[in-house]
Amino acid sequence: MRFKLLGPLEIVADRGKACTLSTPKVCQVLALLLIRPNEIVSVSSLVEELWADAPPRSAVTTLQTYVYHARRIFARQELVPQGRTLLVTRPPGYLIDVAEDEVDAAVFVRLTKQGRSLLDDGRLEEASRVLREALDLWGGAALANITAGAVLRGQITHLEELKIRAIELRMEAEQRLGRYRELIPELRALVSAYPLNEWFHAQLITALNRSGRRAEALQAYHDLRRILDEELGVLPTPEIQQMQFELLNVGQLPAPGRRPGGPVGARAHVRVAS
CATH class of the missing domain: 1.25.40.10 (Tetratricopeptide repeat domain)
Structure with missing residues (x-):
């Protein structure tokens, strides 16, 4: 599977079948989990993302409903192979259990770190190539089709700052060449x-x-x-x-x-x- 965050949120199955989610609150939940892959995101963080400082009394129950719908979408669209659990309940919250190369944002961060190391080692051609590969993953503003709350906006801002840094590093490699x-x-x-x-x-x-x-x-x-x-x-x-x-x-x-x-x-x- 491939989860695309560096542009509109999109899920692509192994067979190349794309799924663009349309339920806003479910999208918010998945986006926050995917932007922090393999990390437990607490229920309190998810509630804050969805409702800021004015959550309804049924916030936790409603969140559980959104998670249920997300799992149903994965199953109905046949995005997850049988036997694989993607969206995991793990106290005090939930996590998305994915490989690093399945989330484009995680691949971008890894390639940017690799490019910086190559640049520091004076391997300029390789650094330029790797950093360009990292930047080519971007297809627009991160999570461009998501209405983000405060928690997700902070994560998006972090990614955008990393993008600027990757551009700076690639510019340095090109100038030194x-x-x-x-x-x-x-x-x-x-x-x-x-x-x-x-x-x-x-x-x-x-x-x-x-x-x-x-x-x-x-x-x-x-x-x-x-x-x-x-x-x-x-x-x-x-x-x-x-x-x-x-x-x-x-x-x-x-x-x-x-x-x-x-x-x-x-x-x-x-x-x-x-």
Whole structure:
């Protein structure tokens, strides 16, 4: 079986038969269990996900009904081989008993860790390939067809942050291989999708400059400065301002070094007059 979370929730049986669930509350229960595969999710967490801080008096009984319906769907759609128990009751809650490679989110996390290790070992081509394989698992926003409660939203946000980190790692591998020109279209798409992510803007500035497009690199800096001013009333980080200074006064940015612990610079300054 395959459980797809990195996009709309979808279940695909071994024979390739797809099942898209339509009952919202049952979908929520399954999504929360699948995003934490082989972990016991407590009844209290599931109740909080479904009803926040206003659960009905019958919340536990109703939850048991949703679990029953989920099991019925698996059986009716013939998604689970005979003799296999997929949705397990285990105090103080429930768990989905699956292999790691059956849930795309779990495969994504594993491949991202593997890609980072390869990058740290200097195996750049392999790192780029593995990280691209991880990112190719995404088919849209995680659990795009689920109305998520607070518990599930936290898990989705975590996955989205891991996706950004995987992109950063793959960008580093590609840059260290000298593929600046090839990265430009993707970086332009990324700064459009994540306009406040200064790390992506910095990589676009660097890629343009290293491709002999200094004027466009300066324009990319001014685009970032305008976005930050309009949206947040702040300036780019000191590191990015230094990039502009070097472009204006030296004409060439140094080759990027190893990534820092996070995105370029720490934002701790506010807008100043210029």
